Amino acid sequence: MKKETTGYVQLIEERLIYDNPLTRPEDMEGFVVEGKASISFEEGSMRLKNSLDEELGQKANYVLWCPEEFPENIKITWEFKPVTDQGLCILFFAAKGRNGEDLFDSSLAERTGEYPQYHSGDINAFHVSYFRRKEPDERAFHTCNLRKSHGFHLVAQGADPLPGAADALDFYRISVRKYHGDIRFSINDMTVFEYNDELELFGKALKGGKIGFRQLAPLTADYRNLKVFELC
DSSP states (O other): OOOHHHEEEOOOOEEEEEOOOOOOGGGGTTOOSSOOEEEEETTTEEEEEESSSGGGGGGGGEEEOOOOBHHHEEEEEEEEESSSSOOEEEEEEEEEEEEEEOOTTSSSSOOOOOTHHHOOOOOOOEEEEESSOOOHHHHHEEEEEEEEEETTOOOOOOOOOHHHGGGGSSSSEEEEEETHHHHHHHHETTTEEEEGGGOOOTTTOOOOOEEEEEEEEEEEEEEEOOOOOOOO
């Protein structure tokens, strides 16, 4: 990768700092589930689906947090494949308490997977939503959204190239790149949207923090090859 600066091009190095294949129960050591989720491992990948009935609404949804704390400048990559169609996926990143606390600090309110706790509670985070197939308008017009919290601020949006489950013949490579406030979301190396957090339009720029996967009932989906690179 490279970043253009005045008069020269600066190379950006990627250093692998986290590598999790997500292929067996042992790979989930230290992960934290908020809400109720069914986690299984089939054909070399992690399968997520809801444990509670969809009729419970937000209470049926959940978040799966990676326990690691990551630095400011990172690239997060994973592979994703939908198994069913109705639902929605989110990746949280740069997640911390609003006063800089660790995400799991005991002073923060309990979180149980219900979305308002994450966008209007006592944490800050970016959340990129993709494979948005939950509501009728989402199924009729597919987009990927980037929101910044605290608050429910939509800061970037792009067309979602992911197909329905029946046409997903293989896994899709998904990437979030965050470098000094420049955020880029890509699927199969195609850029879906970009955003510059250094403008601080909705609060201070978010730095390091934790990452987590959120999934909405009744979706079933597979994940594998979670990697995080430090950019320097």
